[in-house]
Amino acid sequence: MTLPISGDLIADHNDQHAAALDEDYAALGRQLERRGIDIDAIKHRVAGFSVAVPSWGAGRGGTRFAKFPIAGEPTNIHEKLEDCAVIQQLSRVTPRVSPHFPWDKVSDYRALREEADSLGLAFDAVNSNTFQDQPGQPQSYSTGSLSSTIEATRQQAIEHNIECIEIGQAIGSTDLTVWVGDGTNFPGQQDLGKQLDRYLEAASQVYAALPDDWRMLLEHKMFEPAFYSTVISDWGSSILAAQELGPKAKCLVDLGHHAPNVNIEQIVARLHRFGKLGGFHFNDSKYGDDDLDSGSINPHQLFLVFNELVEAELNPRDDFRPAYMIDQSHNVTDPIESMLSSAEAITSCYAKALLVDRDALHGAQEANDTMIAFQTLRRAYNVDVAPILAKARVEAGGAYDALVAYRYSQYSARKAQERAAVGLGAGIV
Amino acid sequence: MTLPISGDLIADHNDQHAAALDEDYAALGRQLERRGIDIDAIKHRVAGFSVAVPSWGAGRGGTRFAKFPIAGEPTNIHEKLEDCAVIQQLSRVTPRVSPHFPWDKVSDYRALREEADSLGLAFDAVNSNTFQDQPGQPQSYSTGSLSSTIEATRQQAIEHNIECIEIGQAIGSTDLTVWVGDGTNFPGQQDLGKQLDRYLEAASQVYAALPDDWRMLLEHKMFEPAFYSTVISDWGSSILAAQELGPKAKCLVDLGHHAPNVNIEQIVARLHRFGKLGGFHFNDSKYGDDDLDSGSINPHQLFLVFNELVEAELNPRDDFRPAYMIDQSHNVTDPIESMLSSAEAITSCYAKALLVDRDALHGAQEANDTMIAFQTLRRAYNVDVAPILAKARVEAGGAYDALVAYRYSQYSARKAQERAAVGLGAGIV
């Protein structure tokens, strides 16, 4: 393995902070011990946590209005993998990359898998793209994809998804994430019932192509790019579709794909209750699908989501092995920095959820002692878990402060010199 | 039958407007004929439409801050029935009353049914109340009802619902509407999964007590009175609960119980697609569960809902016989006037939905001719259907202009003299 950041640089950085980390970790350990919690046990579980990063997240994102490229952005899957390797090397919680096709198409997928492996990476869920037309593509997705009224268009979308499964098999994935932009912009544009029927019929053909150990993750979204209705608009539509498709179909929750004010942690609990919680796209938002950095806007909500996920781990009603992925649009930051920061925010919430005194919580719930139940959660949320995460990270070979180490490495400046510039333009790619 | 408003008064009123009505009806008829629509056929279907009114809607509503009573408000089920009879007599589209227990409790339900019958009324869905404590009641609903952690409380709620079914059988109902205020105000207050489990277990006992020809209508609501989570918060929770309970359980949609921006007409289409659309509570809202008069804020949304309902009538995938009810809080108007106005608004939307050229619509949808599909809906929406409704109403013995006839009757002033005053206070009863 040849990793992008010098191991010596990381070691030096860690050495500088070793004493401070030991002191903080010990002090927190004593405080937690008074509460009956073994800090090393928590650290051990944190060390076992991981979240995938999306290949496309390594590039600068944009809006429909504009995109402001930065020097050194990756422009192909090889450069993206290199950037993802930086994130994993420093954070030690992002060992997998989730690819998007056709954006990440290559001629040799076996070689791609080896390339990833040599960077300390593996592949996670494969994402299909039927919301965008590609040069030379016979059918346009302007009328939708899996739900289009045009049979040839649906067929093209089905085949693309099946191709994604085949690529996924070659690179070691076991999940196919299906998000479609299908919907309408006008009342009456489509029959809302028949549109879902067509989606279900087409999706069932994709489902039929799944290998035995694969899952199909359905991602719902309230709006954008369609602005009057979307075919899989909410978790209700998603779970009913997953029920119709079969046991390998699960629901994927993107934190930014819901109506205002909705209680997302309860949706997580509901999906788990009915055996259909398949995965997460982590990000944060204030208005719509803003795709901001995880935990940057509402870190408490992220904690409450992880509180449900830890409850689900403890109470795995069905097969519970959610696929976790970061899914953000880095419009104003260095994507590597944003993913380092987001991985830390996500892992922090997991750590805090582990700190919840579950017996006290359940006891207070049973006794309707609302204030104590709430305080039991809040007390865990308030803990500054940075020493636990840093300890786990350093022990795994990562950096005490991933952001500081990254800047110190001057990786970004190096890539700005090496890589071709990206042109102006709008949009997500 | 002794109806509350003089038949002569109605006839006089109608006579005054007969010529104008004939002229307008004829002119609209010619316009529709040019579009290939037979106005008499539409009128015939409009004449067959009806919507229930809630007994409690006859009284002035309030908020948590205040209630401003008006003279002549009904204070018992007998007075409420009388007011409902006025609404039906003038509008001819509200022949059924939906009672709420224990608010409408009486000692002799056979007599109550006869009383209603003598006023030209029948009873619709029975509503249970487990969101409010009653004097002398052994268990408090402060911890919830069907989902409470306290077994005795759940049992009390089950028994109350079963009692509602029994009363309903005595008065001729065949539906039980179950809305619970259960939920939480704090993160952690309850385990979100177990709370639903308890709800489902208790609801299944109510379900088991349903007679063969009865349905149990589950009403979801996003928030209020609980402000962090509610146990049946959205249509997704509602339909999954209904699936678990069995075929007699259906979902009831209240237009004000959704998250901001949600596409409610698509929810209607989804519930119908999966065979679980059971009924409606009509009202309107701008912010939350505002319980404003139907169609007063967003009449176009109401039309789009009826567009789905007419599609469902034409394409009845399962048993499709939705229970329609007005459910509003009349805080600043005479409740009778608001229900007359609302019944008109609702019926208008039904009439407009009937005017949609379904062949043109479906053809444009199939051809992805979005503008024509949209215009096909819009053209129907734009028609002023007042002459059709008035004609149907007058032919059925109702009033040309129900509001004008009602004011002319001075019913309100009469009741203000006859009835006892209502005290100050807040809240809904």
Added chain:
Amino acid sequence: MTLPISGDLIADHNDQHAAALDEDYAALGRQLERRGIDIDAIKHRVAGFSVAVPSWGAGRGGTRFAKFPIAGEPTNIHEKLEDCAVIQQLSRVTPRVSPHFPWDKVSDYRALREEADSLGLAFDAVNSNTFQDQPGQPQSYSTGSLSSTIEATRQQAIEHNIECIEIGQAIGSTDLTVWVGDGTNFPGQQDLGKQLDRYLEAASQVYAALPDDWRMLLEHKMFEPAFYSTVISDWGSSILAAQELGPKAKCLVDLGHHAPNVNIEQIVARLHRFGKLGGFHFNDSKYGDDDLDSGSINPHQLFLVFNELVEAELNPRDDFRPAYMIDQSHNVTDPIESMLSSAEAITSCYAKALLVDRDALHGAQEANDTMIAFQTLRRAYNVDVAPILAKARVEAGGAYDALVAYRYSQYSARKAQERAAVGLGAGIV
């Protein structure tokens, strides 16, 4: 003048429908007469109404995910003007075009003005663009524009706005519309107070360059492209900024730039009350700044906005001459068809607002007769004003049914043959 659609074609189309129009107009006239309204007087005022179209609206719009171009889209200001001329020729309510710079840059603005004039068009408010980088531009707007911390960037934005004023003078405009994408994506990214200070300081330099008869229209927007905060996020920020700048600064309302549930018609009333209502960008939306066709989602809200505008006309507290413009993103329709449809929807709402019996309304308001006040509005809203609009349009040389005439003309097919194709890509241009 050489207009794009054959006058004979329009005349033929109108002749086919002349009898129907006369019959419908006469019938509606008799109905309105019974209400004390002179239909010809309404028609006369409708004939005096107009709304500008945006040059960029003639092209297909897109989202950050994709854009689906259509054959025959205009790719320069000359082709856009030609398309706008079609809209005006058929609808007779869109005699002005609002240009956007640098998108519509040409070398000779005098010639451009003459070109527009020869197509029966004039120019409306000029729009500056400091939300997007242009090839070769020295400073990037990645840090914002008028509010950037970088002085050279602010200076570039100021100069661009001043250049827009100069161009506007050459083409006959008297308004500058300023919308900036400035804001933040992270808490802490900028000091929220200082950011506004910089905006105000820079905007005051633009203001200082306004000719005496010009106005500067400030357009607020809640979010997008910035997703945590925007510098002019709401009408409160907008009016305070306009107050600081001076009397020539006014506020422009875009219907899609508000928080969910907000009462936009009251914002209109507030801006008018404080003398700062400068103009409108008409469109519709369900979720965010969806830029859907005007009136397609919530036609009643559009009516209520026009109800305020008609009240303002009757009660012009200050200088009241709002600049009306359509501002939509036509992602799934032919932009010409959408603008024809939108112009009709907007004019309809104006006509309905004119039909409101203002004396009855004000009397009911004074008497707190809420139901009558509401019904007075509703009765006007319910009128199908199509015959009034059609009559006014036909009398002005436009088409009875603009959409039908447009399709019949085969203009779109002709342009698809003549014009160069647009490439794939995302975003708004």
Added chain:
Amino acid sequence: MTLPISGDLIADHNDQHAAALDEDYAALGRQLERRGIDIDAIKHRVAGFSVAVPSWGAGRGGTRFAKFPIAGEPTNIHEKLEDCAVIQQLSRVTPRVSPHFPWDKVSDYRALREEADSLGLAFDAVNSNTFQDQPGQPQSYSTGSLSSTIEATRQQAIEHNIECIEIGQAIGSTDLTVWVGDGTNFPGQQDLGKQLDRYLEAASQVYAALPDDWRMLLEHKMFEPAFYSTVISDWGSSILAAQELGPKAKCLVDLGHHAPNVNIEQIVARLHRFGKLGGFHFNDSKYGDDDLDSGSINPHQLFLVFNELVEAELNPRDDFRPAYMIDQSHNVTDPIESMLSSAEAITSCYAKALLVDRDALHGAQEANDTMIAFQTLRRAYNVDVAPILAKARVEAGGAYDALVAYRYSQYSARKAQERAAVGLGAGIV
């Protein structure tokens, strides 16, 4: 002074935790020292912080559906003061009580002030009530109050507010908080412009009665109890009204009175920028004006608000002395416990905002180093400040853990025995 909780009990409690507190405080001190922060200086500023509690908050709250009273609830101002004294005694950050009239009316206000003083309390802003009718009151507020069309009603509301000022002078207040429930439930119900004119005219009469050192705090609210429009619906309406009234009029922000998704911390910055930030009503919410416990739903938002308040302290553009008050509806908890918990949550956010490295933040903002700016805020937010608050509290005579000490005192059980029971009913009082 005879305080309600035994000082010995508090001392015993504190002794039990003294060693743990010292250890945690020292460890945090060392960590902060490494960041260049003196923990004692922060503690000193925290010790100087305070927030008022509302007299009505001491009673159980309710919704329009129901209220579930608890044993021992206070039913008059004397009992409420006693409960508030408990909160202040244990928390040491709530030395003032904000009264509401006529709810807290007594015959002798001098005696009331002495009673409060003997409990270690003073009075904060006086709240008027013109949203509710009182027995025997000549005019009803059913048509609104300060904005009613009925002159006698406006006059009654003006006089009530002036009476509140007079009472306030007797009890030592210097602020009048004015929140009105005025608004409409139907489009057209009132002329939106004239309604504001009437409000402003009436409010100016109240303003004229303010003593020189008094302020009038205007509280805006989006909806409830009015559900179509409210006369002071947002901060824009509030600040324009405050500008018209004069320099003693300021704006008060209630965190639950905004549209969904709105950036409240930016509103705080805007009000401060224009010299009109007068005060806060702290609470939390997920959906509407839920009046949940401060920081229980979105503690990060509360921190961001305090980040602006600390910036404002450092940069006091005008007279900056905001009135802070808790304003919650405690529907499911013991109100004393909720206010103890809320006072802690609020003070925590203040402490965290003090920990922000302002130089680093401003430097990163100037340099457009978005990630560092964000991380500078986030690093302060992540600190567990409990030891700082506990140290300040204990040093001021309060309890190490106020909630534990409160439960240990059995105050609640004692009052349940002593006080009269509260009846069933709905609503807020």
